[in-house]
Amino acid sequence: MKIAMTVNGKSVSRDVTDNTLLVEYIRDHLRLTGTHVGCDTSQCGACVVHVDGQAMKSCTMLAASAEGAAITTVEGLAKSKDDLHPMQVAFKENHGLQCGFCTPGMIMTATDMVTRYQSQGKELTEDAIRHELEGNICRCTGYHNIVKSIADGASKMTTV
Amino acid sequence: MSEGIGARVLRKEDKRFITGKGRYTDDIVEDNQAYAAFVRSPHAHARIVSIDTTAAMKMEGVETVLMGPELVADGIGNIICGWGVTSKDGSPMNMGAWSALATEKVRYVGDAVAIVVADTKSLAKLAAESVVVTYEELPVVVGSVEALEKGAPQLHDNAPGNLIFDWEIGDLAPTDAALAAAAHVTELDITNNRLAPNPMEPRSAIATFNEAEDHYTLYTTSQNPHVARLVLSAFYNVAPEHKLRVIAPDVGGGFGSKIYIYPEEIACLWAAMKSGRSIKWTSDRTEAFLTDAHGRDHVSKAKIGFDKDGMIVGLKVETKANLGAYMSLFSSAVPTYLYATLLSGQYNIANIYCNVQAVYTNTVPVDAYRGAGRPEACYVIERIMETAAREMGVDPSELRAKNFVTSFPHQTPVIMAYDSGDFAANQKQAQDAADVAGFAVRKSEAATRGKLRGLGYSNYIEACGIAPSAAVGSLGAGVGLWESAEVRVNPVGTIEILTGSHSHGQGHETTFAQIVAERFDLPTENIQIVHGDTDKVQFGMGTYGSRSGAVGMSAIVKAMDKVEAKVKKIAAHVLEAGEDDIVIEGGAVKVAGTDKQMLWHEVGLAAYTAHNIPEGMEPGLKESAFYDPTNFTFPAGCYICEVEVDPETGVTEVVQFVASDDFGTIINPMIVEGQVHGGIAQGIGQAMFENVVYDDAGQQLSASYMDYTMPRADDLPNYSVHHSSTTCPGNPLGMKGCGEAGAIGSPPAVINAITDAIGNNNLSMPATPAAVWTALQDVSIKLAAE
Ligand code: FES
Ligand code: FES
Numbered sequence: 001m002k003i004a005m006t007v008n009g010k011s012v013s014r015d016v017t018d019n020t021l022l023v024e025y026i027r028d029h030l031r032l033t034g035t036h037v038g039c040d041t042s043q044c045g046a047c048v049v050h051v052d053g054q055a056m057k058s059c060t061m062l063a064a065s066a067e068g069a070a071i072t073t074v075e076g077l078a079k080s081k082d083d084l085h086p087m088q089v090a091f092k093e094n095h096g097l098q099c100g101f102c103t104p105g106m107i108m109t110a111t112d113m114v115t116r117y118q119s120q121g122k123e124l125t126e127d128a129i130r131h132e133l134e135g136n137i138c139r140c141t142g143y144h145n146i147v148k149s150i151a152d153g154a155s156k157m158t159t160v
Numbered sequence: 161m162s163e164g165i166g167a168r169v170l171r172k173e174d175k176r177f178i179t180g181k182g183r184y185t186d187d188i189v190e191d192n193q194a195y196a197a198f199v200r201s202p203h204a205h206a207r208i209v210s211i212d213t214t215a216a217m218k219m220e221g222v223e224t225v226l227m228g229p230e231l232v233a234d235g236i237g238n239i240i241c242g243w244g245v246t247s248k249d250g251s252p253m254n255m256g257a258w259s260a261l262a263t264e265k266v267r268y269v270g271d272a273v274a275i276v277v278a279d280t281k282s283l284a285k286l287a288a289e290s291v292v293v294t295y296e297e298l299p300v301v302v303g304s305v306e307a308l309e310k311g312a313p314q315l316h317d318n319a320p321g322n323l324i325f326d327w328e329i330g331d332l333a334p335t336d337a338a339l340a341a342a343a344h345v346t347e348l349d350i351t352n353n354r355l356a357p358n359p360m361e362p363r364s365a366i367a368t369f370n371e372a373e374d375h376y377t378l379y380t381t382s383q384n385p386h387v388a389r390l391v392l393s394a395f396y397n398v399a400p401e402h403k404l405r406v407i408a409p410d411v412g413g414g415f416g417s418k419i420y421i422y423p424e425e426i427a428c429l430w431a432a433m434k435s436g437r438s439i440k441w442t443s444d445r446t447e448a449f450l451t452d453a454h455g456r457d458h459v460s461k462a463k464i465g466f467d468k469d470g471m472i473v474g475l476k477v478e479t480k481a482n483l484g485a486y487m488s489l490f491s492s493a494v495p496t497y498l499y500a501t502l503l504s505g506q507y508n509i510a511n512i513y514c515n516v517q518a519v520y521t522n523t524v525p526v527d528a529y530r531g532a533g534r535p536e537a538c539y540v541i542e543r544i545m546e547t548a549a550r551e552m553g554v555d556p557s558e559l560r561a562k563n564f565v566t567s568f569p570h571q572t573p574v575i576m577a578y579d580s581g582d583f584a585a586n587q588k589q590a591q592d593a594a595d596v597a598g599f600a601v602r603k604s605e606a607a608t609r610g611k612l613r614g615l616g617y618s619n620y621i622e623a624c625g626i627a628p629s630a631a632v633g634s635l636g637a638g639v640g641l642w643e644s645a646e647v648r649v650n651p652v653g654t655i656e657i658l659t660g661s662h663s664h665g666q667g668h669e670t671t672f673a674q675i676v677a678e679r680f681d682l683p684t685e686n687i688q689i690v691h692g693d694t695d696k697v698q699f700g701m702g703t704y705g706s707r708s709g710a711v712g713m714s715a716i717v718k719a720m721d722k723v724e725a726k727v728k729k730i731a732a733h734v735l736e737a738g739e740d741d742i743v744i745e746g747g748a749v750k751v752a753g754t755d756k757q758m759l760w761h762e763v764g765l766a767a768y769t770a771h772n773i774p775e776g777m778e779p780g781l782k783e784s785a786f787y788d789p790t791n792f793t794f795p796a797g798c799y800i801c802e803v804e805v806d807p808e809t810g811v812t813e814v815v816q817f818v819a820s821d822d823f824g825t826i827i828n829p830m831i832v833e834g835q836v837h838g839g840i841a842q843g844i845g846q847a848m849f850e851n852v853v854y855d856d857a858g859q860q861l862s863a864s865y866m867d868y869t870m871p872r873a874d875d876l877p878n879y880s881v882h883h884s885s886t887t888c889p890g891n892p893l894g895m896k897g898c899g900e901a902g903a904i905g906s907p908p909a910v911i912n913a914i915t916d917a918i919g920n921n922n923l924s925m926p927a928t929p930a931a932v933w934t935a936l937q938d939v940s941i942k943l944a945a946e
Contacts, residue, residue, distance in 0.1 A: 031189075039444075041866050043864075044445075075180040095833075098666070099361065100173075100176075100182050101359075103177050104180050126878075130874040131874050137865070139838070141834060141837055142840055142879065
């Protein structure tokens with residue numbers, strides 16, 4: 001079947017089998033390999049992308065059900081090619097990554113989290129960050145610096 | 161120098177990871193690529209009666225199905241353990257045969273039986289499911305204690321009683337005598353739970369055979385690509401070493417589990433040759449639980465004796481180590497030379513004896529996982545010290561302190577010669593940071609909220625920087641454990657460092673550049689680190705055992721010494737000065753005390769144009785070195801954990817975790833702290849959450865993230881990390897290593913804290929709410945009975 005959607009601002013359409021997962025569509029068909037697969041039970045969050053502005057685990061969704069949607073992957077997060085999103089900067093500045101495998105999913109989850117809290121006028125406390133990260137596993141960092149990165153990214157996002 | 165040793169330089173490698181441009185093995189696509197899936201045994205122990213591949217072979221898009229007998233017929237060798245351990249009776253270890261694809265028997269759930277190659281990943285999986293294997297099931301044994309019992313099911317014919325080796329270290333008679341004469345003896349039964357390493361990137365491989373050039377390429381998730389190439393060629397006979405290129409690109413964490421060469425890589429290379437297709441295989445998470453080498457799984461009995469003044473007189477430990485169904489690459493070294501040699505802990509102990517029985521069971525092979533043997537040793541000594549203090553009614557930190565080793569070098573009775581350290585300084589720093597003095601107040605405040613608060617210590621020591629080649633050779637290692645480096649100064653003055661170390665999260669691209677920046681006073685952006693490709697880099701031993709600093713960087717230092725000497729010769733020649741007067745600073749090579757100088761890149765250019773270099777000197781500016789360490793290094797420290805337990809539910813929260821580490825020289829504190837954070841998280845994971853569980857039939861009940869509890873952000877605290885360092889005398893930079901300390905030191909601190917909180921020392925890892933609650937009920941039953 002043919003499906004069409006917008007990915008990182010560009011319209012794309014491809015022929016896929018109807019059981020193709022969104023993450024397979026992104027990785028294997030579009031060759032955007034920043035989105036990762038770390039598990040097979042929707043537990044790790046390495047595959048998180050934004051679907052119509054909301055963080056989604058792309059391993060739990062069929063590509064077909066994203067028909068017509070606007071998808072953002074980590075490759076399309078920054079405003080332009082030479083730019084970094086403030087959350088990306090925060091991860092670098094706070095050493096929020098080691099092997100980098102969980103990082104795209106963490107950053108996509110983090111930007112969604114901050115946007116939600118900020119639009120609702122809620123304070124993103126350390127506890128809230130830790131709680132919101134429930135669906136993302138990192139084996140390297142022990143989360144300490146990821147939590148710091150997200151708090152810093154949140155303040156960077158308000159000042160942009 | 162803002163980017164040199166000791167600077168918190170942000171990581172050079174981050175940009176590609178935060179923008180999604182990392183290049184991990186599964187991201188790579190080769191021309192003509194097919195996908196592999198493995199037919200795996202659903203039984204823990206069975207004889208293979210027949211394999212019917214007809215249905216699979218008929219499916220359109222299936223390239224081939226290959227099985228064990230053909231692999232053996234093609235001369236592919238058995239998977240080996242590269243470290244020979246000798247039993248106490250002098251006999252060699254009993255290594256059972258491990259074929260990459262099982263031939264007659266399967267010995268654990270997940271044992272590979274056939275490889276299926278097809279056009280797509282899903283088709284390969286579907287075809288693998290349609291391969292019909294008929295098994296005759298055999299009785300199963302999963303625990304090491306049970307496997308040693310009379311009449312237990314036998315895994316390998318050449319390992320009677322499932323015993324791989326029965327090894328000892330130290331002197332039995334004096335230890336027994338010391339314990340018999342002791343004023344106080346503490347005994348403790350200790351189980352060190354089995355763990356699944358779980359790097360977030362699953363293992364993956366892409367094998368290509370170029371027939372025209374008779375050449376193989378393997379992309380693989382490896383911590384040590386050269387070792388992989390050596391073993392694949394010399395032992396497994398898959399391809400000749402000079403015809404095989406192994407590339408470990410970006411690797412998403414390893415923690416030991418990506419040291420080994422697994423059946424899948426062997427089978428993919430072999431199938432690539434047979435089929436003419438490039439073959440990609442990527443593990444899914446369940447497969448990772450079923451096939452990545454597990455860690456730990458020790459059952460021990462320990463006994464420690466003290467004189468009337470509380471000084472340790474002897475320690476005796478008996479350990480059964482479960483090595484799983486086959487011997488993985490370094491499996492024998494982990495429960496012996498990486499374990500029992502650290503049983504002296506930070507203490508002066510005259511008599512130590514340890515006996516280790518290594519055992520086959522119908523479980524996933526067990527090998528090094530972050531810490532590898534040292535966490536098991538630390539857990540034994542730090543749990544028993546705490547227990548002894550409680551029994552004797554003395555302060556656990558004081559009991560430790562009075563037994564500290566205080567002068568160096570210190571020869572323990574179990575091989576290791578500690579070279580440096582100040583254990584009291586680490587303990588003091590941790591106690592201050594943890595405000596131990598204020599604990600009593602915090603405890604009573606917690607009580608007003610209905611919480612039980614407890615505090616636990618762990619004073620760990622470990623051995624890193626493995627290791628002097630001759631020494632490990634004499635202990636049975638099949639390889640030397642040096643490291644290599646090449647320093648290439650280009651004609652424009654930029655520098656490439658080719659290292660045999662491998663980075664899979666450790667930040668080598670940054671820290672290795674920092675030591676070069678420091679030496680030649682250049683910006684790190686002019687320095688590029690090259691690693692992970694056997695076609696680019698000279699032979700190297702890879703990264704594990706926190707060796708990349710102490711050994712890998714030392715090799716770079718040695719190569720830089722040679723570069724510096726040549727640079728000075730060239731500059732002295734051109735500037736007509738004495739070599740001894742030449743200094744390198746500020747991007748220039750100068751004659752000290754004059755304004756005569758060459759810019760750094762001018763020296764590079766001079767070396768390559770060779771128009772004006774000293775007579776007889778070879779052109780070019782490129783030097784290499786192999787560094788063989790002179791001793792292990794001994795990182796040590798003090799960890800203090802504070803917990804609060806909810807007695808109603810058993811739910812435990814780590815409310816404070818303080819670390820004071822001695823890592824010797826620190827190149828980049830930001831990266832070192834990150835290593836400690838991650839290590840502590842894994843240690844708290846072991847202590848409170850993680851556990852590989854098998855049922856009696858050998859089915860792994862914990863083979864997904866629904867069943868195996870990975871520590872998550874809201875399970876863990878912030879860590880309070882401090883350093884109090886002594887310089888390591890054994891290597892040029894004075895480094896000790898920091899990669900594993902957190903995972904080694906933290907589990908006993910956590911369990912000591914929880915048992916302190918609940919008033920019951922009888923608690924095993926993982927201390928889940930159910931386990932803690934049960935232990936609390938035992939306390940109340942006991943109190944009610946009294
Ligand atoms: S890959 Fe999607 S949650 Fe793990
Ligand atoms: S940085 Fe490696 S898994 Fe998070």
